[in-house]
Amino acid sequence: MRAEIISIGTELLLGQVVNSNAAFISRELAALGIEVYHHVTVGDNAERLKEAVETAENRADLIVLSGGLGPTEDDITKQTLSRHLNVDLILHEETEDRIITYHKNSDFEMPENNQLQALILAESTPLANDTGLAVGMILDHDDRHYVLLPGPPDELHPMVENHLKGELVKRLLNEQVLVSRTLRFFGITEAQLAKRIEKIVKEQTNPTVAVYANEGEITVRVTARARTEKEGEQATEEIESAILASLEEYFFGYGEKRLAEVVRDLLLEHEMTITAAESLTGGAFLSSITSDLAAGSVFEGGIVTYSTEIKHDVLHVSQETIDEYGVVSAECAIEMAQKSREMFGADIGVGLTGVAGPGSLEDQIPGTVYIGIAYKGEKTFAKRFHFGYKRNKNRRLAVLNAHELVRRLILDKPIENRLNYDEEQ
Amino acid sequence: MRAEIISIGTELLLGQVVNSNAAFISRELAALGIEVYHHVTVGDNAERLKEAVETAENRADLIVLSGGLGPTEDDITKQTLSRHLNVDLILHEETEDRIITYHKNSDFEMPENNQLQALILAESTPLANDTGLAVGMILDHDDRHYVLLPGPPDELHPMVENHLKGELVKRLLNEQVLVSRTLRFFGITEAQLAKRIEKIVKEQTNPTVAVYANEGEITVRVTARARTEKEGEQATEEIESAILASLEEYFFGYGEKRLAEVVRDLLLEHEMTITAAESLTGGAFLSSITSDLAAGSVFEGGIVTYSTEIKHDVLHVSQETIDEYGVVSAECAIEMAQKSREMFGADIGVGLTGVAGPGSLEDQIPGTVYIGIAYKGEKTFAKRFHFGYKRNKNRRLAVLNAHELVRRLILDKPIENRLNYDEEQ
Numbered sequence: 001m002r003a004e005i006i007s008i009g010t011e012l013l014l015g016q017v018v019n020s021n022a023a024f025i026s027r028e029l030a031a032l033g034i035e036v037y038h039h040v041t042v043g044d045n046a047e048r049l050k051e052a053v054e055t056a057e058n059r060a061d062l063i064v065l066s067g068g069l070g071p072t073e074d075d076i077t078k079q080t081l082s083r084h085l086n087v088d089l090i091l092h093e094e095t096e097d098r099i100i101t102y103h104k105n106s107d108f109e110m111p112e113n114n115q116l117q118a119l120i121l122a123e124s125t126p127l128a129n130d131t132g133l134a135v136g137m138i139l140d141h142d143d144r145h146y147v148l149l150p151g152p153p154d155e156l157h158p159m160v161e162n163h164l165k166g167e168l169v170k171r172l173l174n175e176q177v178l179v180s181r182t183l184r185f186f187g188i189t190e191a192q193l194a195k196r197i198e199k200i201v202k203e204q205t206n207p208t209v210a211v212y213a214n215e216g217e218i219t220v221r222v223t224a225r226a227r228t229e230k231e232g233e234q235a236t237e238e239i240e241s242a243i244l245a246s247l248e249e250y251f252f253g254y255g256e257k258r259l260a261e262v263v264r265d266l267l268l269e270h271e272m273t274i275t276a277a278e279s280l281t282g283g284a285f286l287s288s289i290t291s292d293l294a295a296g297s298v299f300e301g302g303i304v305t306y307s308t309e310i311k312h313d314v315l316h317v318s319q320e321t322i323d324e325y326g327v328v329s330a331e332c333a334i335e336m337a338q339k340s341r342e343m344f345g346a347d348i349g350v351g352l353t354g355v356a357g358p359g360s361l362e363d364q365i366p367g368t369v370y371i372g373i374a375y376k377g378e379k380t381f382a383k384r385f386h387f388g389y390k391r392n393k394n395r396r397l398a399v400l401n402a403h404e405l406v407r408r409l410i411l412d413k414p415i416e417n418r419l420n421y422d423e424e425q
Numbered sequence: 426m427r428a429e430i431i432s433i434g435t436e437l438l439l440g441q442v443v444n445s446n447a448a449f450i451s452r453e454l455a456a457l458g459i460e461v462y463h464h465v466t467v468g469d470n471a472e473r474l475k476e477a478v479e480t481a482e483n484r485a486d487l488i489v490l491s492g493g494l495g496p497t498e499d500d501i502t503k504q505t506l507s508r509h510l511n512v513d514l515i516l517h518e519e520t521e522d523r524i525i526t527y528h529k530n531s532d533f534e535m536p537e538n539n540q541l542q543a544l545i546l547a548e549s550t551p552l553a554n555d556t557g558l559a560v561g562m563i564l565d566h567d568d569r570h571y572v573l574l575p576g577p578p579d580e581l582h583p584m585v586e587n588h589l590k591g592e593l594v595k596r597l598l599n600e601q602v603l604v605s606r607t608l609r610f611f612g613i614t615e616a617q618l619a620k621r622i623e624k625i626v627k628e629q630t631n632p633t634v635a636v637y638a639n640e641g642e643i644t645v646r647v648t649a650r651a652r653t654e655k656e657g658e659q660a661t662e663e664i665e666s667a668i669l670a671s672l673e674e675y676f677f678g679y680g681e682k683r684l685a686e687v688v689r690d691l692l693l694e695h696e697m698t699i700t701a702a703e704s705l706t707g708g709a710f711l712s713s714i715t716s717d718l719a720a721g722s723v724f725e726g727g728i729v730t731y732s733t734e735i736k737h738d739v740l741h742v743s744q745e746t747i748d749e750y751g752v753v754s755a756e757c758a759i760e761m762a763q764k765s766r767e768m769f770g771a772d773i774g775v776g777l778t779g780v781a782g783p784g785s786l787e788d789q790i791p792g793t794v795y796i797g798i799a800y801k802g803e804k805t806f807a808k809r810f811h812f813g814y815k816r817n818k819n820r821r822l823a824v825l826n827a828h829e830l831v832r833r834l835i836l837d838k839p840i841e842n843r844l845n846y847d848e849e850q
Contacts, residue, residue, distance in 0.1 A: 013461045015451030016637055019444055022466070026440030036438045037473060039466035041447070048462060055480075212441055282715020283708035286729045290707020291817055293783060301735035303728050304711045310726035310769060344735060358718060392716055 001034045001172060004060035006052050008067035008077055009151055010043035021066045021149075021156055028160050031180060031223045032168055033208055034062060044074040050084050061144050062168075067151035069134035071114045077148055078119055085141055089119040092126050095135040102133060121148075127163040131155050138167050145171060173225055179207075179232030180223040181240060185250040186216060186259055186404050193218055196246045200239065207239050215393070216400045217259055218250075249414075252407060260288045263403045266410045267298040267348075274406065275302045276350040277315055277340035279327065280369065282306055285352055285399045301344045305336065315339045326362040327353055330382035330419040333372030341374045348409070349374040350402050351382075357391045366391075369398045370419075373405055381421040426459045426597060429485035431477050433492035433502055434576055435468035446491045446574075446581055453585050456605060456648045457593055458633055459487060469499040475509050486569050487593075492576030494559035496539045502573055503544055510566055514544040517551050520560040527558060546573075552588040556580050563592050570596060598650055604632075604657030605648040606665060610675040611641060611684055611829050618643055621671045625664065632664050640818070641825045642684055643675075674839075677832060685713045688828045691835045692723040692773075699831065700727045701775040702740055702765035704752065705794065707731055710777060710824045726769045730761065740764045751787040752778055755807035755844040758797030766799045773834070774799040775827050776807075782816045791816075794823045795844075798830055806846040 005025050011017045022039045029036055037059065042048040049068075056063045068077030082089045095118035103110035117134040120126050124146075127136035132155035139146045147164060149156050169178045185193060190213035194201070197220070201209045207224035222239050226232035244251060253262045267274055276285050286302040289295055305311040308327050312319060317327075317335045325331040336351025350373060357366025367389060372382040385401055387394045408415050430450050436442045447464045454461055462484065467473045474493075481488045493502030507514050520543035528535035542559040545551050552561035552572075557580035564571045572589060574581050594603050610618060615638035619626070622645070626634045632649035647664050651657035669676060678687045692699055701710050711727040714720055730736040733752050737744060742752075742760045750756040761776025775798060782791025792814065797807040810826055812819045833840050 007464075012448070013451055013464065014455050014635070015448040015453075018448040019464070023437070023440040023443040026438055028440075030439050037468065037470075038477075039432075039438065039444070039464070041464035043462065045462075052463075210439070278708075280715075281712070282720065282724075283703075283711030283713075283727065283729070284715075286708030287706070287712050288708075290705075290709075290729070290731060291820070293781075293816055295707065295731065299707075300732035301728065301730045301739060302708065303726065304708070304715070305726045306715060306720065307725035314726060314768060343739060356718075391718055395716070 001062055002060045003029050003034050003036045003062035003064060004038045004040065004056040005036060006049070006056060006063065006065045007039070007041040008044065008049060008065060009041075010045075010074070012041050012067075013043045020153055021151070024153070024157060025064055025066065025149075025160065027210075027212070028165065029062075029064075030210055031208065031221055032165070032172060032178065033206075033223070033225070034168070034172070044068060044076060046076050046080045049076065049080045053081070053084055057144060062147070063144065064147040064149065066149040066156060069117065069136070069148060069150045071116045071134075073113075075116070078121065081139075081146060081148065082121060085121070085139075085146070087124075087139065087141065088122040090122050091115070092118050092120045092135050095120075095126070095129075095133070099133050121146075125167060127159050127167070129155055130158045130162060136163070138164065140171070176225050176227055177229050177232055178223065178225055179229065179236050180221060181236050182255050183220045183222070183240065183243065183251060184253045184255070184257070184259075184262075185218040185220065185247060186252050186400065188218070188247070188250045190218055193220075193247065193250070197243050200242055204239065207235050209239060209243070216397055219256075252404070259400055259403045259407070261292060263407050263410075264289070264292050264294060264298060266407060268294060270410055272347040272410065273298050273300065273345075274348045274350065275299065275340045275344040275346035276352065276402070277302065277311075277336040278304050279306055279311070279336070279353040280356040281352045281395050281398050281402075284395055285350065285402050288399055288403070300346065303340060303343065311336065315343065328355060328362045328364045328368060328370065329353075330370050330372065330384065333370035333382045334374065334380050334420055335372070337372035337374035338380060347376055348406060350406065352398055352402055354385075354394075354398065356394050367394045369394070369401075371398065371402050371405055373409055375409055379409075379421075379423050381415070381418040383415065383418060426487055427485045428454050428459050428461045428487035428489060429463045429465065429481040430461060431474070431481060431488065431490045432464070432466040432576075433469065433474060433490060434466075435470075435499070437466050437492075438468045445578055446576070449578070449582060450489055450491065450574075450585065452635075452637070453590065454487075454489075455635060456633070456646055457590070457597060457603065458631075458648070458650065459593070459597070469493060469501060471501050471505045474501065474505045478506070478509060482569060487572070488569065489572040489574065491574040491581060494542065494561070494573060494575045496541050496559075498538075500541070503546065506564075506571060506573065507546060510546070510564075510571070512549075512564065512566065513547040515547050516540070517543050517545045517560050520545075520551070520554075520558070524558050546571075550592060552584050552592070554580055555583045555587060561588070563589065565596070601650050601652055602654050602657055603648065603650055604654065604661050605646060606661050607680050608645045608647070608665065608668065608676060609678045609680070609682070609684075609687075610643040610645065610672060611677050611825065613643070613672070613675045615643055618645075618672065618675070622668050625667055629664065632660050634664060634668070641822055644681075677829070684825055684828045684832070686717060688832050688835075689714070689717050689719060689723060691832060693719060695835055697772040697835065698723050698725065698770075699773045699775065700724065700765045700769040700771035701777065701827070702727065702736075702761040703729050704731055704736070704761070704778040705781040706777045706820050706823050706827075709820055710775065710827050713824055713828070725771065728765060728768065736761065740768065753780060753787045753789045753793060753795065754778075755795050755797065755809065758795035758807045759799065759805050759845055760797070762797035762799035763805060772801055773831060775831065777823055777827055779810075779819075779823065781819050792819045794819070794826075796823065796827050796830055798834060800834055804834075804848055806840070806843040808840065808843060
C-alpha cells in the first residue's frame with residue numbers, strides 16, 4: 001500500500017503553524033509498512049484541494065487528509081470530497097449527541113453550524129475524536145482509502161493511535177495482527193546506534209525496525225505483522241533480543257516514556273527522594289523533575305547556585321574546594337550534591353556545574369560539565385562530560401545525563417570513568 | 426509573484442524530521458508579499474523531484490527547494506535541476522576554498538565528494554552559507570526563479586535572512602526597498618489582538634500586517650514596500666501608530682527578542698539583580714533566566730520550594746502565613762518573594778505558587794497561580810492568575826507572567842488588580 005498525505009490549512013502556507021501532522025502520520029504509516037512518497041499542503045481552497053486529491057489518486061491508494069473538519073466556513077474538506085467523489089454527507093448521530101452534551105456542560109453557546117462537525121461521508125467508517133468535537137472517517141471507495149483527520153495535533157494523535165491504526169490494519173493485513181514494541185536508548189549517538197544494528201534494520205521486512213532520535217534519547221520501534229498475537233510477540237522478541245545483544249548497556253526502557261519519567265518511576269518504586277544544586281543548568285534539572293505530576297512524591301525542593309558566592313554563602317560549599325579545585329570541578333560537583341542533599345533532606349543529591357558557553361570559565365572549554373552524585377550517606381562520585389554544542393543544548397544534555405546517572409545509581413548499573421568515587425562515608 | 430516550496434528528504438517522508446523549513450520560508454515570503462499556494466515534499470529521488478519541479482513550474486514563478494545540497498549520494502537536488510533545465514554545474518571557487526580551509530582546521534578528513542557542495546548551476550547567483558559548507562543559489566531561468574537552499578535549519582535560516590531576502594527584493598521590487606518592523610505583545614490572546622486590529626490588517630496591502638502567536642507572546646510584523654528607505658519608514662510608522670493606539674498596554678518591545686530577554690536587558694540597564702522562590706513552576710522561571718548567557722550579571726541563585734516543609738524549614742516562610750492563608754495564596758507568594766530576596770541578596774524577588782494541575786490543592790482549582798513580587802525594601806505585592814490549561818502550559822504561562830510583572834515593575838507601568846500592595850516597608 002502506498003500513501004500520500006495532504007495537509008489542509010492556509011495557516012500552514014503562511015507559516016503560522018509548522019506541519020507536525022505530516023511527520024506524525026508518516027511515522028505511524030511507516031510502522032505499518034505503508035510507504036509515503038509525497039506530502040502536499042494546500043490552503044483552505046476547494047479547487048486546489050480537489051486538484052491535490054486528483055493528483056494523489058494517480059499515485060497512491062491511501063490518501064490521508066488532515067485539517068478542515070471544523071465548524072467554520074473555511075473548513076471545506078468533507079464538502080470537497082463529497083462533491084469530488086459524488087458521495088453524500090450524512091449526520092453521524094453519536095457525534096451530534098456529543099456536541100450537544102458538550103455545549104450543555106460548558107459556558108459556550110452552540111453555534112448553528114456546529115452540526116457540520118457531525119457530518120460524515122456516506123458509507124465511511126467514523127473515527128471517534130476522543131479529545132475534540134469534529135469526527136474523523138475512513139472511506140473505502142473505488143479501490144482507494146480516503147482518511148479524513150482533524151488538524152489540531154491533540155485531536156489527530158489520539159484519533160490515529162486509538163482508531164485509525166486499527167482500521168488500517170484490518171484493510172492491510174487480511175486477518176493478520178500487528179504487534180509493535182518500542183525500545184528506548186540513551187548514551188549513544190543515533191549514528192552509532194544505527195551502525196550497530198545496520199544489518200538487522202536492512203535485512204528486516206517483517207518485523208520492521210525504525211530508528212528515531214530526539215536530542216539524546218533514541219527510539220527503536222519493532223513492528224511485526226503476524227497471523228496471531230502470539231506469533232507476532234515471538235517475532236518481535238527475537239528481533240528485540242538481537243538489538244539488545246549489541247545495545248543493552250544503553251537501553252533504558254520500553255514505550256514512549258522519557259528518561260526523566262523513567263527516573264521518576266524508579267524513585268517512586270524505590271521510595272527515594274531527590275534534590276539538586278544547579279549551576280550551569282540553572283533550574284532546568286529541577287524543572288524537568290517538577291514537570292511531572294507525581295513530582296511531589298519524590299521531590300521537596302532544590303537550589304540554583306549560579307554564582308560562586310551563592311555556592312559558598314548559601315549552599316556552604318567549602319572555600320577550600322573552591323580555591324583548590326575551582327567551581328568547574330569534580331570536587332565542587334560532589335560537594336554541591338552533598339550539600340543539597342543535606343539542605344533538602346533527600347536520599348539522592350545531584351550537583352551540576354560546568355561551562356554552558358559560549359565563553360570559557362576557569363580555563364575550561366565550553367561544554368565541559370561535571371555532574372556530582374551523593375547517595376544517602378553511602379556513596380559519592382562525579383563524572384566529567386564534554387558536550388561540544390551551543391549553550392542551551394549543552395544545558396539540556398547535562399540535564400539528561402544527570403537523569404541517566406541517577407537511573408544507573410538506583411539500578412546499580414556500571415558507571416564508567418567515575419571521578420573521586422567514595423563508597424565509605 | 427507566486428511561490429511554491431519543495432522540500433526534499435526521505436527523512437521527512439518517514440516522519441523522522443518535522444518540516445519546519447516550509448513554515449519558515451513561507452513566513453519570510455509572506456513578509457515580502459509573495460503568495461504561497463503549495464508545499465510539496467518528496468524523498469531523495471530524482472524522478473519524483475523532477476516531477477514536483479515540473480508541476481510547480483505550471484503554477485508558480487518562484488520555486489524554492491530545500492534539502493539535498495550535501496556531499497552524499499542521496500543529495501541530488503542540484504544534479505536534478507541541472508539535467509531538467511539543461512544548465513551546467515560549475516565550481517564556485519570561494520566555496521571550494523572555504524571547504525578546504527574548514528577541513529584543514531578540523532580533525533575531519535576531507536572526503537573526495539565534498540567538492541560537490543561547491544558546485545552551483547551556471548549563471549546562478551550563489552547564496553553564501555554562513556553556518557555550513559553547502560552553498561545555496563538563485564537561478565533566473567525562463568521567467569522563473571529557482572532557489573536552492575540547504576536542509577539543516579541552522580544553515581537555511583541565516584541563508585534566507587542574510588542573502589536570499591536581498592536577492593528576492595531586487596527581483597521583486599524594481600529598485601524599490603522593503604522596510605519591516607516587528608512589534609511584540611503580551612497579556613492578550615491572539616484572537617483578541619487580531620480582533621482589535623482586524624480593520625487595519627484587512628485594509629492594508631502595503632504595508633502588510635501579519636500576526637503570529639507563540640504561547641502567550643504575540644508578534645505583529647509590518648512590512649512596507651517603498652521607493653526610498655525614508656518613505657518606507659514613514660509608511661511603517663503610520664501603521665505602527667495605528668496598531669499601538671489600540672494595543673499600547675500590551676506592547677513589550679521590537680524585534681525577535683523574547684519577553685525573558687527584554688526583562689534581562691532591563692535588569693542589565695537598571696543594574697538590578699533578580700531571584701525567585703518557585704513552587705508550582707519548580708525551577709522553570711530560574712531556568713528561563715539562566716538560559717541567557719548574560720544571566721551572570723543579573724542573577725546569582727534561587728530556590729525551588731516544592732513542599733510546604735521546605736517553604737517553612739529552608740526558605741523560612743512563617744508558619745502563621747501557611748496556617749492562616751495556605752501555600753496557594755497572595756500572602757505566601759509575597760513571603761516567598763521576600764525571603765528569596767533576602768536569601769540570595771537580590772534587588773527583586775519573585776515568588777511563584779499555585780496549582781499546576783491536574784488535581785486541586787487547598788480547594789483551589791488547577792491553573793490558579795499567585796505570583797508575588799518583592800522589590801528592594803520598598804514594595805511588595807502579589808497578583809492572582811487563572812490559566813485553564815494543562816499542567817505544563819499552566820507552568821509556562823506562570824513563568825511568562827512573572828517576567829511581565831517584573832518588566833512592569835522596572836518600568837513603573839500600571840499593574841492592575843494588585844493584591845496586598847504595600848509600598849512602605
